[in-house]
Amino acid sequence: MIWLALVSFLVVLVACGFIIRWMSEHAVEYGDGMPQRFHVGEVPRLGGAALLLGLLVSWLVGVWQNGNGDAASLRLGGWVVCWIVVLLPAALGGIAEDMTQRLAVRYRLALTGLAGALAIWLLGLNVTRLGLPWLDAGLAAVPWLGFAIVLLAITGLPHAFNIIDGYNGLAGMVALIICLALAHVCIQVGDRSLAALLVCTAAATGGFLVWNYPRGMLFAGDGGAYVWGVVIALASISLVQRNPDVSPWFPLLLLIYPVWETLFSIYRKLARGVSPGVADALHFHQLIYRRIVRGVFHDDEARRVLMRNNRTSPYLWGFTMLTVVPAVLFWNNTLVLMTFCGLFGALYVTAYLGIVRFKVPHWLRH
Numbered sequence: 001m002i003w004l005a006l007v008s009f010l011v012v013l014v015a016c017g018f019i020i021r022w023m024s025e026h027a028v029e030y031g032d033g034m035p036q037r038f039h040v041g042e043v044p045r046l047g048g049a050a051l052l053l054g055l056l057v058s059w060l061v062g063v064w065q066n067g068n069g070d071a072a073s074l075r076l077g078g079w080v081v082c083w084i085v086v087l088l089p090a091a092l093g094g095i096a097e098d099m100t101q102r103l104a105v106r107y108r109l110a111l112t113g114l115a116g117a118l119a120i121w122l123l124g125l126n127v128t129r130l131g132l133p134w135l136d137a138g139l140a141a142v143p144w145l146g147f148a149i150v151l152l153a154i155t156g157l158p159h160a161f162n163i164i165d166g167y168n169g170l171a172g173m174v175a176l177i178i179c180l181a182l183a184h185v186c187i188q189v190g191d192r193s194l195a196a197l198l199v200c201t202a203a204a205t206g207g208f209l210v211w212n213y214p215r216g217m218l219f220a221g222d223g224g225a226y227v228w229g230v231v232i233a234l235a236s237i238s239l240v241q242r243n244p245d246v247s248p249w250f251p252l253l254l255l256i257y258p259v260w261e262t263l264f265s266i267y268r269k270l271a272r273g274v275s276p277g278v279a280d281a282l283h284f285h286q287l288i289y290r291r292i293v294r295g296v297f298h299d300d301e302a303r304r305v306l307m308r309n310n311r312t313s314p315y316l317w318g319f320t321m322l323t324v325v326p327a328v329l330f331w332n333n334t335l336v337l338m339t340f341c342g343l344f345g346a347l348y349v350t351a352y353l354g355i356v357r358f359k360v361p362h363w364l365r366h
Contacts, residue, residue, distance in 0.1 A: 001072060001196045004058045004065075005203035012054035012207030016218050019046045020211060043216060045098040047208050048223020052091045054204035055227065056084060062196060075193045082122040083197070083234060090115040090158055090230050094222035108222065109155065115230050116154035125150045125237050131248045131334035150237055158229025160258035163265060165225045169213030170313040172220060174320050175228040176205040178254050181324050182235050185250065185331045189243040194235060201231050214310040249337035253327040256344050257320050264348070287355045288315050322347075 023044055062076035070076075093111035097103040119125045127146040129136045139146050165171035179202040186195035205228070211218040220228075236251030252259070266276040323344050330336040 001074060001192070001199055003072075004062050004074075004196060005199045007061055008054045008058035008200040009203040009207040011057045012050045012204045013210055015050035015053050016047060016208055016211045019044050019050060020217050043219055045219045045221030046095065046223065047212065047218045047220040048091065048098060048225070048227055049095050050218075051204050051208055051220070051224050051227045052087075052095070054207060055087070055200060055231070058200040058204070059084065059197065062200075072196075073192065074196045076196060079123070080197070083231075085122060086115050086118045086154075086234065087227065087230050089118070090226040091223055094158070094162075094224070094226035098221035098223050108226075109159070112158045112226065112230070113151065113155045115158075116151040119154055119234060119237075120147050120150055123234070123238070125234070125241060127237065127248070128241070129244075129248060131338075153237060154230060154233045156262065157233040157255065157258070158226040160255075160262040161229040161232075162222055162225035163262055164258050164316070165220055167312045167316075168216040168310055169209060170316055171225060171228065172205050172209045172212055173313065173317050174257065175232065176202050176209070177317070177320055177324055178232055179205065179235075181254055181328050182232070182239060182251070184328060185246060186239060188331070189239075189245055191239065191243060194238055194242070197231070198235055201228075213313065216310075245332050247332055247334040247337055249334050249341065250327055250331040253323050253337045253341050253344075256323050256341055257316075260345060260348055264352070287352070288312055 023046060059076070059080050062074060063078070063080050065072070066074065066076045090108075090112045093103060093108050097108060126143075127149040128139055130139065161171050161175065164174065179198045183195040183198040183202065186192070186198065208218070208220065208224070212220070232255070236255070240246050240248050240251065269276045269278065323340060326340045327337065330340075
């Protein structure tokens with residue numbers, strides 16, 4: 001498993017360096033007027049291509065090892081190829097958008113939806129339990145609801161990661177933390193094959209972060225967000241489906257930050273009569289950037305923006321750890337996990353409203 005992780009890390013590290021050196025001309029496609037733009041200069045948005053390459057190489061090396069004795073007992077057989085087939089439509093669609101800025105949201109949504117449909121067909125993914133007797137009875141009575149949940153999760157999570165991908169190291173570190181948390185529980189229940197895929201994903205993300213944080217020399221783009229979203233969605237559903245000891249609320253609590261950010265964003269846009277597909281600059285991380293991160297007064301605009309950018313992400317890393325720690329500690333306790341989901345929602349709304357009204361909570365100022 002460590003060997004595969006090292007392969008993944010090195011492939012992404014080298015691929016990112018190649019993109020920065022030889023493919024910087026694609027950065028000019030991202031206009032200065034975009035509301036999500038919080039950097040100065042032209043930065044390539046093709047980190048997702050490097051991430052995809054790292055996963056393909058490391059996962060296929062694992063399949064090759066499985067056919068040559070499988071000394072590590074990871075059991076990375078032909079089903080891993082099915083994971084790759086599921087991942088490719090969404091990842092390639094995101095990379096195409098990063099290169100052209102011309103792939104409409106509805107087409108990208110359709111491609112992630114195709115990934116969800118392929119996951120149901122090729123991998124047999126289904127949600128058969130939600131940890132509450134009355135909900136489980138409903139799923140048993142109407143089996144197609146479980147497939148609908150799978151389709152919604154795999155379609156929506158890539159876009160949730162895309163929403164939080166706003167600052168150097170933000171989405172990448174959140175994805176890395178979640179992958180390691182999922183891998184930890186996989187090992188706890190003896191699912192080493194799933195843990196291996198997640199550790200490779202975390203290692204690939206680490207190779208990308210070398211270039212992305214703190215200097216922001218390369219961005220993940222839509223492609224990177226879709227890679228993280230699809231892989232983590234597949235792993236979360238597979239973990240619960242394959243291991244009855246794991247509560248279905250464990251992955252939900254792990255992912256509550258990007259999921260809640262997405263749901264809240266849809267709500268506030270609809271409340272203002274705006275389409276949820278229209279980009280804006282009112283996400284939680286963007287408000288923290290503008291109203292909390294202070295103390296950077298360099299005359300050089302590029303340096304000032306870069307340092308403010310760098311100081312934003314750690315706030316959200318800490319916010320993520322507020323859910324990751326209890327999720328890892330109570331991964332098999334549905335009631336506790338549900339309670340923490342509710343607490344996070346209340347904390348998020350309280351903090352967001354406080355920042356909007358210029359009443360920044362004391363714990364966020366420090």
